[in-house]
Amino acid sequence: MTESGVYVYAIIPAGEALPADAVGVGGPPAVLRLIRDGRVAAVVSDAPPQLRARRRDLMAHQDLLLRLTEGGPVLPMRFGAVAPDETTVRAQLAGSQAEHLAMLRHLDQSVEINVKALPAQDALAAVVAEEKDVRRLREAVRRRPDYQANVRLGEAVATAMSRRASEAGKKLLHELTPMARAVAAGPEVPGCALNVSFLVERSEVDAFQETVRRFADAHMESVELRVAGPLPCYSFVSSRGLRPTAAGV
Amino acid sequence: MTTTMYADEVAPCPPRAGTLYDVLELILDRGMVIDVFIRVSLVGIEILKIDARIVIASVDTYLRFAEACNRLDLERDSGSTTIPELLGGRAAKSVGKRKVRKAAESVGDTVRKAVGSGDDDDDEDEREERPKKRRTPARDGASRRRHAEA
Numbered sequence: 001m002t003e004s005g006v007y008v009y010a011i012i013p014a015g016e017a018l019p020a021d022a023v024g025v026g027g028p029p030a031v032l033r034l035i036r037d038g039r040v041a042a043v044v045s046d047a048p049p050q051l052r053a054r055r056r057d058l059m060a061h062q063d064l065l066l067r068l069t070e071g072g073p074v075l076p077m078r079f080g081a082v083a084p085d086e087t088t089v090r091a092q093l094a095g096s097q098a099e100h101l102a103m104l105r106h107l108d109q110s111v112e113i114n115v116k117a118l119p120a121q122d123a124l125a126a127v128v129a130e131e132k133d134v135r136r137l138r139e140a141v142r143r144r145p146d147y148q149a150n151v152r153l154g155e156a157v158a159t160a161m162s163r164r165a166s167e168a169g170k171k172l173l174h175e176l177t178p179m180a181r182a183v184a185a186g187p188e189v190p191g192c193a194l195n196v197s198f199l200v201e202r203s204e205v206d207a208f209q210e211t212v213r214r215f216a217d218a219h220m221e222s223v224e225l226r227v228a229g230p231l232p233c234y235s236f237v238s239s240r241g242l243r244p245t246a247a248g249v
Numbered sequence: 250m251t252t253t254m255y256a257d258e259v260a261p262c263p264p265r266a267g268t269l270y271d272v273l274e275l276i277l278d279r280g281m282v283i284d285v286f287i288r289v290s291l292v293g294i295e296i297l298k299i300d301a302r303i304v305i306a307s308v309d310t311y312l313r314f315a316e317a318c319n320r321l322d323l324e325r326d327s328g329s330t331t332i333p334e335l336l337g338g339r340a341a342k343s344v345g346k347r348k349v350r351k352a353a354e355s356v357g358d359t360v361r362k363a364v365g366s367g368d369d370d371d372d373e374d375e376r377e378e379r380p381k382k383r384r385t386p387a388r389d390g391a392s393r394r395r396h397a398e399a
Contacts, residue, residue, distance in 0.1 A: 008286060051289045058276055059269060078280035080289035088285055114275060124317055138318055145319075153318055154311025187278040197275070228271045234279035 005082040006035075006089055007047040009064055010232075011075040011100050014041045019067040025057040032064070035086055037093035040100045043068065044089060047082045065232040073108040075100060076232040103237055110181055110199050112236060113208060113229030117169035117194035119161035119222075126221040131160040162193060164222035169194030172215050172225070179208050184235040193223070197235035205230055 007025060014036050023029035026048030035042045043064070051057065061079050068074045083089045093100070120126075128134055137153040173196060177183055186195035200208050209227065216225040282288070 005287070008283075011281070053277065053289060055269065058273070062269070062272065062276055076280045077286075078278070078282050078288065079276045081281075081283065081286040082289065083286045092283055092285060112275075114272060116271070124314075125321060128318060128321055134318070141315065141319060150315040150319075151308055151311050154308075154313065154315035157314040157318060158311060187274045189274055195274070197279075226271055231272060231275065232280075234272075234275040237279075237281040 004049045004051070005047040005084050006044045006086055007051070008077050008081045008083055008089060009043040009045075009061060010068055010077055011040055011042050011093070011104075012068060013072060013101075013104055014039050016041070016068075016072050018043065019064075019071060022064055022067050023060065024064065025051065025060045027056060029060060035089050035093065037090050038097050040093050040097055040104070042089050042093055044083075044086075051080065051082065053079065062232075069111065069230065069232045073104040073110075074232055075103055075107070075237050076234050078234075099238075107199075107233050107236060109202050110233065110236075111202060111205065111230030112197050112233045113180075113200050113205070113227065114186060114197045114231060114235075115172070115176070115194070115212060116186075116189065116192050116226040116228075117165050117172060118192055118224045118226065119158075119165040120220060120224045122224075123161075123164075123221040124157070127157055127160050127164070131156070134160055165193035165224075168219045168223035171219075172212075172223075175215060176208070176211065179204060179211065182236055186235065197231075199233060199236045200230075202230070 007030065009024065009032075018032055018034060022032055024032050024045035026045075030045035030048060032043060032045050035044055048057075058079060065074060065076045083092070128138065133156045134153070137149070137156050141149045141153050173183075173194065176196075176198060180198035180200050182199040184197045184199075186197055189195050198208070212225060212227050216223075
């Protein structure tokens with residue numbers, strides 16, 4: 001193992017240039033380079049010593065992938081992938097070239113858009129007006145204000161907010177799915193009623209976002225939507241380990 | 250620079266947290282994994298994610314919701330507001346908003362700690378594992394984004 005290894009950011013088609021001024025993780029930011037093999041290339045840098053999931057490095061990883069995405073199809077690596085040396089990277093590229101190329105073709109001209117639905121935080125009045133349980137418990141607190149009654153009321157509010165967000169989230173998913181090439185459930189995020197990523201054609205991004213915007217306006221009393229994208233296609237590359245195919249050793 | 254559009258440019262509500270948080274779980278849990286590559290330790294981050302989950306279902310949060318509800322009551326009684334006014338009324342809405350936001354803040358804080366604070370120098374290793382008890386204003390999305398694009 002050489003020093004601290006080779007940090008791998010992404011795999012791209014060979015021939016794509018690195019974006020000008022782009023830098024890597026670490027402080028000072030690592031210098032990027034390409035490792036080419038056949039028709040694919042890995043975007044790498046020296047791995048900084050004692051690499052951890054720092055904000056600075058997460059941002060550097062993300063920003064670089066965003067810039068690469070602007071230039072063409074990209075297979076984004078999960079944060080923190082470090083190969084022992086260049087030889088290992090090269091062997092991996094050679095061994096999995098066909099899979100990499102197929103995936104790059106699949107993602108060409110597409111981006112990921114992530115949509116999260118959270119309970120609407122500003123819609124308490126609507127919850128009180130529309131939720132029978134909440135109204136009943138509110139009346140109870142009013143008649144006999146005590147600790148237990150307040151906890152029950154608050155719990156009912158929290159439950160109603162989650163349910164409303166979850167219902168709106170299902171409706172939104174139903175509306176957006178036909179606009180996407182693929183849909184992938186995101187990792188569970190605490191407090192999120194829905195966390196889904198969509199693979200969207202670049203030419204469809206504006207229409208997709210407009211649909212989300214209209215939905216958000218129409219459902220602001222039940223759900224708050226958070227949309228991120230266009231993003232690198234994190235959720236649409238194989239997240240199962242690719243077999244080293246007699247390469248890594 | 251990047252053409253990425255983050256949540257606050259689409260959603261009707263102002264941002265509640267930094268832009269990195271919105272995609273944190275994708276950067277950490279999605280993307281390609283290759284068996285022969287080692288992955289860095291994410292211990293600090295995972296612990297803080299669990300913290301966030303505990304806070305959401307806490308009695309403290311319930312009590313804040315209840316308090317906000319009761320405040321809505323008072324507004325209605327004092328002004329003999331009708332339901333449509335309650336729904337659209339500025340006063341009622343802002344009370345509800347403030348209170349509930351406060352309840353949500355503790356969650357946002359925890360999450361923010363997970364990714365470190367905006368202007369902090371991240372060079373110290375222990376920063377993410379032992380976050381400070383500092384409250385950052387909820388709406389610092391603008392400065393955060395500047396930071397992100399710098």
